[in-house]
Amino acid sequence: xxxxxxxxxxxxxxxxxxxxxxxxxxxxxxxxxxxxxxxxxxxxxxxxxxxxxxxxxxxxxxxxxxxxxxxxxxxxxxxxxxxxxxxxxxxxxxxxxxxxxxxxxxxxxxxxxxxxxxxxxxxxxxxxxxxxxxxxxxxxxxxxxxxxxxxxxxxxxxxxxxxxxxxxxxxxxxxxxxxxxxxxxxxxxxxxxxxxxxxxxxxxxxxxxxxxxxxxxx
Numbered sequence: 698x699x700x701x702x703x704x705x706x707x708x709x710x711x712x713x714x715x716x717x718x719x720x721x722x723x724x725x726x727x728x729x730x731x732x733x734x735x736x737x738x739x740x741x742x743x744x745x746x747x748x749x750x751x752x753x754x755x756x757x758x759x760x761x762x763x764x765x766x767x768x769x770x771x772x773x774x775x776x777x778x779x780x781x782x783x784x785x786x787x788x789x790x791x792x793x794x795x796x797x798x799x800x801x802x803x804x805x806x807x808x809x810x811x812x813x814x815x816x817x818x819x820x821x822x823x824x825x826x827x828x829x830x831x832x833x834x835x836x837x838x839x840x841x842x843x844x845x846x847x848x849x850x851x852x853x854x855x856x857x858x859x860x861x862x863x864x865x866x867x868x869x870x871x872x873x874x875x876x877x878x879x880x881x882x883x884x885x886x887x888x889x890x891x892x893x894x895x896x897x898x899x900x901x902x903x904x905x906x907x908x909x910x911x912x913x914x915x
Contacts (some may be wrong), residue, residue, distance in 0.1 A: 698816065701738050703729040703762070704778070709801070713749050716805060718814035721747075732756025739766065743838065744781040747774045750795075752779045752786075760793045767794035776815045778808075787822065797821035814842055840900060847890045854881040858894050859901040 698721055702713045710728050712893055717724050720834070727745075729735040731754050738744055743854045752758070766775050776797035777790050787798050797815040799808055800823065811821040843854065850871075868875040882894070892898050 698746045699727070699743055700724045701727050701735070701745045701746060701748045703735045703738075703754060703854050705754045706751075711750075712805075713808075716808045716812060717749075718777050720809045721816050725756070730754070732762055735762060736765075739770060739773075744770050747812075748773055748775045749812070750775055752777060752781060752790075760789060763790065763793050763795060765803055774815050776811065776821070791822065800821065843889045847885055850886070851881045851885040854878055855885040855889075855897055856901065857899040861898075866912060891911045 700717055700721065702704075702710050702717070704710045704713065707730075710730070711727070712726075714726055717726055724747075727738045727741075729738045733756060735750075735754070737768070750762060750766070752760070752763070756762075763775055766773060774796040775794065776799065778794050778799050779786075780801045782800045782802070790798050797811050797820055799811045799821070803811075803823075811902040820863060825897075837872070847855065850873075853871065857870065858864075862870070864875050864878045867878045869871075872875055886892065886894075886897060889897060889900060891900065
């Protein structure tokens with residue numbers, strides 16, 4: 698079995714190599730420390746059977762290396778080994794074709810089990826985190842459904858309210874009566890299933906893309 702370990706930290710590459718020697722004793726192991734060396738190593742010789750891939754290597758801190766591997770080497774199993782424990786990141790890695798995902802805080806025995814599972818043409822995703830990903834997805838779908846039930850004016854009024862605007866400010870900005878603003882806010886809160894503006898603000902933050910997440914995907 699030809700295995701490629703792609704991670705920019707030498708000590709962690711050494712740890713992954715040690716885990717591989719226990720999980721797949723006869724593996725032929727190559728290493729890469731950034732996207733360029735990953736591409737070179739993957740294309741040198743026979744197609745890799747397994748790639749252990751860090752998402753945050755220099756050259757592309759995104760899912761691009763995973764997507765590239767899946768498109769260029771469809772027979773290669775890719776297992777993500779990352780410090781990122783975000784359920785949404787795990788869900789998206791699976792969507793882009795990863796056969797497994799192990800967080801770097803996992804115990805060595807867990808890492809070895811994951812490698813064995815993926816090397817045997819199976820999958821391995823942390824049960825607890827995978828469940829969190831499903832719950833997060835269900836929550837977003839529910840939020841989308843509730844937001845879609847708002848009229849355009851209700852959405853606009855509640856969006857401004859969630860940003861901290863007062864009723865009189867919203868009325869002035871939208872050229873409507875303050876009593877109309879109150880009616881729209883009350884109706885929108887009821888449709889979203891929240892009691893007050895603070896809870897509505899929390900829901901609206903679900904629509905935001907954090908600077909950290911944006912930088913990670915660039």
